[in-house]
Amino acid sequence: MDQFKACNVDYFPENILIDVLSYLSVRELVRAGRVCKRWRRLVKDQRLWRVVDLTAWKGVTSRILWVLLRQYLGCGLRCLRLRGLLLSARGGTFLSESWLKALSTKCPRLSKLYLLHADLRSLPNCQILPPSLQVLELRACELPRNFFSQSLSASPAQPQEGAEATSSVGAQQQGRNRKRKGPDCPAGIAIERLVLNNVPSFTDQHLQSLTSWEGLRRLELRDTFRVTANGVRSCAAKDGLCGVEGLSGLKFLEIGIIGRQGYQLQVASLGLGAGWLGLEELSLGGKEVRPGLLCASRLKDLKRLCLWACTLSELQIVRSCRMLRGLRQLEFLDVTFQPRQSPPVVKGEGGEEEEQDGEEAAAPDSSNDENRTPDINDPIPSLRRSLAVLLPSCTLVFTNCSVQINAE
Numbered sequence: 001m002d003q004f005k006a007c008n009v010d011y012f013p014e015n016i017l018i019d020v021l022s023y024l025s026v027r028e029l030v031r032a033g034r035v036c037k038r039w040r041r042l043v044k045d046q047r048l049w050r051v052v053d054l055t056a057w058k059g060v061t062s063r064i065l066w067v068l069l070r071q072y073l074g075c076g077l078r079c080l081r082l083r084g085l086l087l088s089a090r091g092g093t094f095l096s097e098s099w100l101k102a103l104s105t106k107c108p109r110l111s112k113l114y115l116l117h118a119d120l121r122s123l124p125n126c127q128i129l130p131p132s133l134q135v136l137e138l139r140a141c142e143l144p145r146n147f148f149s150q151s152l153s154a155s156p157a158q159p160q161e162g163a164e165a166t167s168s169v170g171a172q173q174q175g176r177n178r179k180r181k182g183p184d185c186p187a188g189i190a191i192e193r194l195v196l197n198n199v200p201s202f203t204d205q206h207l208q209s210l211t212s213w214e215g216l217r218r219l220e221l222r223d224t225f226r227v228t229a230n231g232v233r234s235c236a237a238k239d240g241l242c243g244v245e246g247l248s249g250l251k252f253l254e255i256g257i258i259g260r261q262g263y264q265l266q267v268a269s270l271g272l273g274a275g276w277l278g279l280e281e282l283s284l285g286g287k288e289v290r291p292g293l294l295c296a297s298r299l300k301d302l303k304r305l306c307l308w309a310c311t312l313s314e315l316q317i318v319r320s321c322r323m324l325r326g327l328r329q330l331e332f333l334d335v336t337f338q339p340r341q342s343p344p345v346v347k348g349e350g351g352e353e354e355e356q357d358g359e360e361a362a363a364p365d366s367s368n369d370e371n372r373t374p375d376i377n378d379p380i381p382s383l384r385r386s387l388a389v390l391l392p393s394c395t396l397v398f399t400n401c402s403v404q405i406n407a408e
Contacts, residue, residue, distance in 0.1 A: 027057050046076025055083040077107040084118030104130040137195035148209040193218040204231030220254040232271025256285025258309050267291045285309045293320035308333035314383050331397040337380050338404050379403045
């Protein structure tokens with residue numbers, strides 16, 4: 001026991017101390033680096049700076065960002081989360097071009113950037129962001145008009161001042177783009193996933209600018225109130241005179257509006273009625289669900305459909321999914337199902353309803369077990385049986401779903 005009493009933190013191996021320090025926030029890490037020289041050296045270990053979250057640190061200023069970048073952030077940084085000064089009384093410029101250029105040089109492996117309440121109107125466009133980014137998430141941010149446009153003239157020849165700063169990152173980025181577009185094409189924006197959450201300044205013009213992003217694979221639009229059906233229709237991948245036009249590389253699209261109750265707006269998901277070549281996954285939420293279901297039958301390549309934060313009836317789902325023969329997964333997330341007034345009718349040729357009921361009873365899909373013991377993850381067993389006839393190869397997933405109870 002005396003030996004254990006004599007032990008202190010100085011006798012701990014460094015790998016254990018780094019594991020203990022990994023539970024501290026960024027602000028606590030900076031304070032821990034002031035204890036002694038050994039702790040200062042341990043705090044600067046890049047294993048502690050792979051994922052940096054500064055959204056909880058409300059007092060972050062541009063000066064603190066420079067201190068963190070010069071002393072702590074380095075090649076180990078993978079994910080960075082920042083909170084701007086958009087809603088702060090202090091105001092002022094939070095992200096500058098010089099800091100973003102230094103971030104590209106100091107952190108060449110940064111792949112995900114999350115910005116909250118950031119005012120980006122002082123930046124010329126998104127090409128000022130680190131070229132190594134693969135995921136960009138903007139929440140409650142302000143954007144300039146031409147933020148997502150990329151100038152092809154600036155990509156082949158960069159200014160000499162930033163040539164040395166972005167040499168290593170530019171080489172890696174050009175290698176990725178050459179694999180996609182060919183060796184003779186200039187390097188472009190390599191962002192594969194773009195998330196826009198509650199960005200009121202995002203308009204159809206921004207959406208049209210994304211058609212030049214050949215590497216974009218996932219686009220998530222949540223509470224983007226200025227995106228219209230015409231904007232979605234114009235950006236949909238379709239056959240043109242020079243091949244496939246629009247967002248041809250997009251595989252996942254999410255459109256959802258759940259805020260501003262009673263706000264009259266043009267539903268953006270109606271633009272899906274023009275069809276979208278190559279779109280394999282679609283996610284609809286809130287006010288975009290019902291009009292989106294009407295247009296989903298035009299998506300020939302659709303394999304996965306997710307519906308969230310809405311109220312639907314069983315008859316609406318059956319009618320809308322009737323033409324989605326290629327659907328492989330149908331997911332319901334936070335969906336409230338309206339009780340049906342009559343048994344669901346699955347139209348067939350002649351009197352095939354009784355034969356289909358017999359096939360469902362004999363099928364080994366555990367439908368009898370669902371009738372005996374209701375499962376909270378499957379609130380409507382009859383919906384599963386109806387879709388099993390229409391889409392036999394489709395998997396149903398229920399998450400946090402419920403059934404609406406009538407007042408009667």
